[in-house]
Amino acid sequence: MKHNRRTFIKKTGIAIVGVGAGLPCFSGCSTIAGRSAVPVAPTGSFKLVNGAISIDLPMTPSLRETGGAVKMSVLFDNGEKAKLIVVRSDTDVYKAFEDRCTHKGREMNFIHEEDILRCSSFGRREFDLSGTFIERPDDESLKVFSVTKEGDSLLVAVV
Numbered sequence: 001m002k003h004n005r006r007t008f009i010k011k012t013g014i015a016i017v018g019v020g021a022g023l024p025c026f027s028g029c030s031t032i033a034g035r036s037a038v039p040v041a042p043t044g045s046f047k048l049v050n051g052a053i054s055i056d057l058p059m060t061p062s063l064r065e066t067g068g069a070v071k072m073s074v075l076f077d078n079g080e081k082a083k084l085i086v087v088r089s090d091t092d093v094y095k096a097f098e099d100r101c102t103h104k105g106r107e108m109n110f111i112h113e114e115d116i117l118r119c120s121s122f123g124r125r126e127f128d129l130s131g132t133f134i135e136r137p138d139d140e141s142l143k144v145f146s147v148t149k150e151g152d153s154l155l156v157a158v159v
């Protein structure tokens with residue numbers, strides 16, 4: 001039986017999206033949009049309270065274990081938007097960062113085994129947990145937000 005593209009897709013479920021896929025790209029992170037593997041905070045698990053984002057820990061399963069992380073977007077009254085990644089780096093240690101790589105603004109991943117944040121895009125910039133760009137510490141750092149724990153909530157000071 002002769003196979004054409006349609007029968008190949010039907011039998012395998014695999015579609016070839018273009019001959020350019022997989023080829024090296026020389027334009028860097030502006031054209032390769034990395035996606036973070038960090039889960040998005042569940043609806044209703046966080047809210048803005050007196051200039052801080054209050055995160056309800058029981059409603060945020062990805063922060064239950066050390067090594068977990070969560071991300072969220074917040075829209076302020078003035079129309080500004082902030083994207084955050086919050087990580088649990090030790091038993092009772094939580095840290096929050098702007099989820100925006102200093103290179104081209106792509107999302108970050110938390111690599112607990114190495115205690116770093118790594119850009120999800122092509123350039124893969126890595127930052128330590130103080131927000132410092134490891135390869136060139138004098139370059140721009142990730143924005144870090146202060147986090148305090150109050151009972152079952154985390155308060156991330158964003159304003």
Ligand code: FES
Nearest residue numbers: 029101104119123
């Ligand atoms: S966007 Fe290029 S290294 Fe992060």
